[in-house]
Amino acid sequence: MRSEEIRESFLQYFRQRGHRIVESSPLIPQDDPTLLFANAGMNQFKGILLGKEERVFKRAASCQKCLRASGKHNDLEEVGGDGFHHTFFEMLGNWSFGDYYKEEAIGYAWDYSTRILGLPPQRLWVSVYQDDEESYRIWREVIDIPEERIARLGKKENFWMMGELGPCGPCSEIYYDFKPETGEGFNPDSGRFSEIWNLVFIQFSREESGKLSPLPFKSVDTGMGLERVAAVTQGVGSNYETDLFHPLMDWLREISPDGDLYSQRVISDHIRALSFSIAEGVILSNEGRGYVIRRILRRAARYGRLLGLREPFLYKLSSPVVDLMGGVYSELVAKREHIALVIKAEEERFGETLDLGMELFSRVAQRVKGQGGKMVSGQDAFKLYDTYGFPLDLIQVMAKDEGLEVDLEGFSSLMEAQRDKARKAAKFGLGMQVSLGKIPTTKFLGYNTLQAEGKIVWLKRDGESLELALDRTPFYAEQGGQVGDRGEISAPGLKIRVDNTIRRDEATIHLGRLVVGQPREGMEVIAQVDESRRKGMERSHTATHLLQAALRRVLGEHIHQSGSLVEPDRLRFDFTHFKGLNPEEIQAVESLINEKIREDLKVDTYLSPLQEAKAQGAIALFGEKYGEKVRVVRIGDLSLELCGGTHLQSTARIGYFRLDKEEGIAAGVRRIEARVGEKACRLAMEEGELLGRLSQLLKSEPADLEERIRRLLQERAALEKEAQRLRCLSYCQLVEGMVKRATVMNGIKVVREKVEVGSREELLQMGDALRGELGSGVGLLGTVLGDKPALLLLVTRDLVSERGFKAGELIGKVATLMGGRGGGSPHLAQAGGGDVKKLDEVLEGLPSILEGYL
C-alpha cells in the first residue's frame, strides 16, 4: 500500500466508526510549556484527556506530525542505526475520550491491521503491561492470539507517559515479525520485530510530586507509525526504502554512490525534520527549539562530510522533501524557498568551522587512543562546542565512532563556569516577585466597549505598584503582537493608573500604580481604557492585516507572518521572504494599502469553526491551537485572518499608511516598519516642512529641487577639479623655491621645509610635486594638521637603488626627535605624533641623521 493510501484508509476507517477527523496540530505547540515539539498525536488533546477541556466529541482520529529529538521522547541517537527510528515522523492515531475502552480499541486495531492493511495474523505479536489482565484476556480470548505470541512487559516498555507530567497509563503494543522463520521467542529489541501500533489506556495524570492521580474518565490513545506500517505493507525491510523516503535516499545515493548507509539514513531523516520545523517558522538559535533544530542540521552536515560532501548540500535535498510531502502538508509548498534559504545559510555558517573542528577532533582522538585512553576530556569537548559550534550530542557521536566517550562532567562544569560568567556580566534588576496562585478567569468586554464595571477578584500590591484582576474588563491584554491597554480603574475614593495589561493563563492582569485609595478584593470598580491610545492600536492592527494581504498580492502567497508588533499608530511586521524588496515593490505595497484604506472596506469579526475558517482560506498563524471556534477578522474581499486582536470597523479610519523601513532580520525573514493614522500624517507633514526649508535654502521650487541638487553636485565636482589644478600649479611654484633653497650634502640635494596644507592628502600631493622637481635628492616636509605635527619624507628612486637610502627607516629616526612615530616604504614615508613645538628641531636635525648614511 502506498503511504497515501495508508493515511487515507486509516482516517476513513475511523470516520466510518464515528470518529471526528482532526487535522495535525503544528509541530510547535503553542500552549504547552512542557513540550518543545509535538511528540504524539495525543498532545493536542491533553486538556480533554485531563478533563480540563470540554469534550465536544468523544472519538477522534488524526495523522499527526511528530518530532522526537528532545525531552522525554527522544529518538535522535537511534536514527540511522536501524531502519525504524526517526526524529520526524507521522503518527496515525485514534482516540476515545471516556467513550469506548480496551475491547473496542484492541478490536479496531486488529481489524484494521489484518483486514484493511492485510497483515498476516501469524506475523503479529503483541505485548501488554504486566498487571493488565484485562488486555491479556482480550487478546487471548476475544482476538484469539496464541499465548506464545503475547508478551507481558514492564513499566519501561508498556506504561506510556507523555512527559514527566501529564496523561499516562498502561499500554499494549502490536509488533510485526519480519523473520518468523528464525523460530525464536519474542525480543522487541532484536531487529526482527518492528513495533507498529501502541494502544495506551489513559487513566492517570502524573503530578509534579510523581503521584499518579486517577482521571475523571478513562480514555484510549493510540499511535501507529506511518513509516513503519509503510515498510511492512510495502514489503521492504526498512522505513528508508518506503515511498516516504526512497526519493531522498536515491538522491543521496546518486551524489555519494560509495557513501555509507548509516550516514545516508541520518541525512534523509534529518532533512525532513528540518524542512517541517523551518516551514513552521522555527528560527535556528542557541536555545530551546531553535537549538534542537540547529543541532539536527549540524549533525546532518557532519554526516554529509562523511559522505564526502564538502559543499552545502542539505538545502538542495529540502526541495525533494517538499515534492514528496507538499501534497499533504501545504505549508511546505508555501515555504519552499524559505526552507532552502535558511538551511543553506546555516550550512555555510557551520561549514566554515566544521572541517577545522573535525580535524581538531581527529587529533584529539588519536592522542587519547595513543595514550591508551578512552575518554575525550571535558576541555577538548568544550572547545569543540564553544569555538567550533559542535553540539555536544554531535561530539558524542564522533567520539562513539572512534570507540571513545566524552567526559560529560568535565564538560558540564566548564559550561556552568561559562554560564556563571555570563550571569555575572548581565546586570539586570529583578522585577517584582509575582505569586502564581490561580487567578480567576477574566471575561473580556473590550471588543465592544472601552468602559465597564467589574469586581476586583485578585490583587497584589507592592508599595504603590499594583497587579490586579477583575472578573470582567474592557482592557486588552498584550497578545498576538498587539500591546496591552492603558487607562484607569476607579471607584469612589479610589484611583488606579493602569500602565500595561498582560495575560496570565486565562486571566487579564492590569499592571499599574495606586494614585489614591485602598483597593480590596471584592470591590466594585469602573475600568476605563485610554481611548485614543486604543484607537491608535486598532488603526495599526487593521493596517497590519492589510499589509499582510498586500504583501501576498505583490510578492506571492508564500508570505507568512513570523512576528508582529502593534503599537498606537506604529507597527512592525516580520514575514518570510527570501530577498529584500525593491523600490517598485515597496511602492506597490504602500499604494495598494492606501487604495484599500480609501475604499473604506468593512471590517467584520465573527466566530467560526476552525475547519470552516480554513476552508474559506483564512490565514492562520502556525500554532493556532485546534479548537472548536476561532475568531475571524475579514476585511472586504481582501483579507481573512484568524485573530484575537481589536480592530477598526472599516479601513478608512486608518487614515494613511506609510512604510518606514524594510530590512532583513534573519535568513529568509524580512521586517517592515510602518506608521499609520496620526503618526503617518505627522511624518508626511514633517517631510513637507523639511522640503519647504530645503527649497528656501536652495531658492528653488520643491519640484525642481532634485535637478537643482544634481546641478550643485556637478558644479561642486567641477570646482574641486579646478581647485586641484590650481593647487598643483601653486605647489609647482612652491617646490621650485624649495629646490632652490636646498642644501647639498656630498652632492645630494636635501630639502627641509615647513609647509601649510589642509590635509594629509594635500601633503602627499605636495610631496609628489617635490619629487618631480627634485630629480635626485631627499625631501622632508613638516606641517601641522589640526594641532598635531605631520611629516612626509621622500627619497628619489636613484638614491634608493644606488645608495641604499630608505625613507621608512630615516623617518623613524627623524620622528623620534619630536617624540613621534612613523614608517613607510624606501621611497616615501610619513610620521606623526609627538610634540608639535619640536617641528623646527626635526627639520634641522635631518642633516646630522643623513650624515650617518653618506
Ligand code: SER
Ligand atoms: N501516545 C502514544 C504514543 O505516542 C500512543 O499514541 O506512543
